[in-house]
Amino acid sequence: MKSLLLIAAFAALGAGAAGLLGWPAVRLLRRRSVALSLFCVAVVTVLAMTAGTVSVAQAMFLSSHDFGVVITVTCMAAVVSLVMAALLGRQVVAGSRALAVAARTVGSDDGFAAPAQPLGSELAALSAELAATSARLAESRTREQTLEASRRELIAWISHDLRTPLAGLRAMAEALEDGVADDPGRYHAQIRTEVDRLTGMVDDLFELSRIQAGALTLSLSRVSVYDLVGDAIAGADPLARERGVRLFGGQVEPAPVEVDGREMTRVLGNLLVNAIRCTPADGVVAVAARRSEDEVVLSVTDGCGGIPEPDLPRVFETGWRGVSARTPQAPAGGGSDGRHGDSGAGLGLAIVRGIVEAHAGRASVYNVNGGCCFEIALPAAAVLA
Ligand SMILES: Nc1ncnc2c1ncn2[C@@H]1O[C@H](COP(=O)(O)OP(=O)(O)O)[C@@H](O)[C@H]1O
Ligand SMILES: [Mg+2]
Structure with missing residues (x-):
């Protein structure tokens, strides 16, 4: 029991040290690509795991052979984790790029062209929101065009309706002025x-x-x-x-x-x-x-x-x-x-x-x-x- 507590303490010490170093790095990268942040998180995780494992191995005075085995296993896990993180980062970036391209079609005449590739749930929700905004824009544009057309039509009608009686009034006034009205x-x-x-x-x-x-x-x-x-x-x-x-x-x-x-x-x-x-x-x-x-x-x-x-x-x-x-x-x-x-x-x-x-x-x-x-x-x- 006591040795287990000791192992936990050494592991926490090693992982904590890696975490302390990793946190500022993650903070620094928060304005950069999300892929970089994901990769950084994976690196910090791998470092924390390695540091914890190494400190425990040292404390347990493992033979150099056993120590080599532990390190090899850790390295393999690290490589796989980093590759997975890089792949995930690429996927997220590709999704957000596709959404950025699609966002340019919001309000266009052809309507919103949603990205063809599958998106994560947050990006899919954003895409649905953009599609709804685009539909609302199209609707209000149609409404405005209809209103504008009917306003123009009304002005044309009213001008016509005013012009005819005005011409009549003018003719009658002229006839009276010239004294030719019988x-x-x-x-x-x-x-x-x-x-x-x-x-x-x-x-x-x-x-x-x-x-x-x-x-x-x-x-x-x-x-x-x-x-x-x-x-x-x-x-x-x-x-x-x-x-x-x-x-x-x-x-x-x-x-x-x-x-x-x-x-x-x-x-x-x-x-x-x-x-x-x-x-x-x-x-x-x-x-x-x-x-x-x-x-x-x-x-x-x-x-x-x-x-x-x-x-x-x-x-x-x-x-x-x-x-x-x-x-x-x-x-x-x-x-x-x-x-x-x-x-x-x-x-x-x-x-x-x-x-x-x-x-x-x-x-x-x-x-x-x-x-x-x-x-x-x-x-x-x-x-x-
Ligand atoms: N009681 C009615 N019966 C049949 N047609 C009607 C009646 N009231 C209105 N309309 C039709 O609706 C049109 C619009 O009416 P209105 O807005 O009052 O304009 P206006 O009387 O200047 O023509 C009329 O020109 C007529 O064709
Ligand atoms: Mg009327």
């Missing part, structure tokens, strides 16, 4: 209507930019859906009369909601004006409101004959008007504030969706028999019991 009163009225329509368009653009910039501040108050619908119907009534469309608001449950009254009136106004415009004379536009457990759903149903199924997901897009030609038609009346002409810039439903989503609600559309139904769902949070 009915100046009609020209003045027309100019007034066109200016109202342009003002509405600019107003819509401003509202949309506020929504998209997240700068829409809602002043919420408790109002009855009944009053909201009543106000909207009253506002759209002149246009409906002019078009010979019947407005029907019979199925409105008097549920209270917490909304920005002005913005919500704008939402219903936009929906009603669209519905009236799209419904033929003698048709019916119906407004309804129903209360379910966790939301209040307002709906505007028209008799437009239905929206083509492929167009349904697009109607809420900014600038979408469902027709490729963007030729403004003659204005036809307008809403209560003169904003609504017949030739909107395709912003109305984008504004509807923006305002409803700012209220944490949902705007949707589906076809019904003979027409379509636009629905606004306001969540339970906006409903006061």
Whole structure:
């Protein structure tokens, strides 16, 4: 027992001395290649083992033959360990080099090209992380390109929509200036209507930019859906009369909601004006409101004959008007504030969706028999019991 303790003490002494020498070397190499560090660790291990063995052998007064045997065995083990350490180092370095080459493909058009060779678990995790980052980058680039394209398209559309009435205004102003207008009163009225329509368009653009910039501040108050619908119907009534469309608001449950009254009136106004415009004379536009457990759903149903199924997901897009030609038609009346002409810039439903989503609600559309139904769902949070 005592001799075993002695052996342990001598071995610890020899190995400890090697370890003390090895630690500064490992520290010095920590900024160098990991292969070098691995090799250094193997050298220190071999030295520690050899020093321990030699000191024990010396203490045990082994014969020179036995001592030679011990040293030979130790040397063989040392050679194998060092070769293994060198091989392992090479493998680690090759893996990290392959990953460095692959990292250059992050965010490239062809996507992340993961290293073909097998990697250790840490490097494999890093590679998976790089692949996910690359996919996220590609996704956000696509999103940005789509946004940029739709922004450019919108600017082109808006410029077109503004240019045509402006050219008309200019022609009318010139005719009045030159005194060649045969009915100046009609020209003045027309100019007034066109200016109202342009003002509405600019107003819509401003509202949309506020929504998209997240700068829409809602002043919420408790109002009855009944009053909201009543106000909207009253506002759209002149246009409906002019078009010979019947407005029907019979199925409105008097549920209270917490909304920005002005913005919500704008939402219903936009929906009603669209519905009236799209419904033929003698048709019916119906407004309804129903209360379910966790939301209040307002709906505007028209008799437009239905929206083509492929167009349904697009109607809420900014600038979408469902027709490729963007030729403004003659204005036809307008809403209560003169904003609504017949030739909107395709912003109305984008504004509807923006305002409803700012209220944490949902705007949707589906076809019904003979027409379509636009629905606004306001969540339970906006409903006061
Ligand atoms: N109630 C509706 N019935 C049928 N189609 C509609 C209705 N409301 C909107 N649309 C379609 O969606 C398009 C976009 O509407 P909107 O955003 O209000 O723009 P705008 O009224 O300026 O055309 C309209 O041009 C029309 O084609
Ligand atoms: Mg509209």
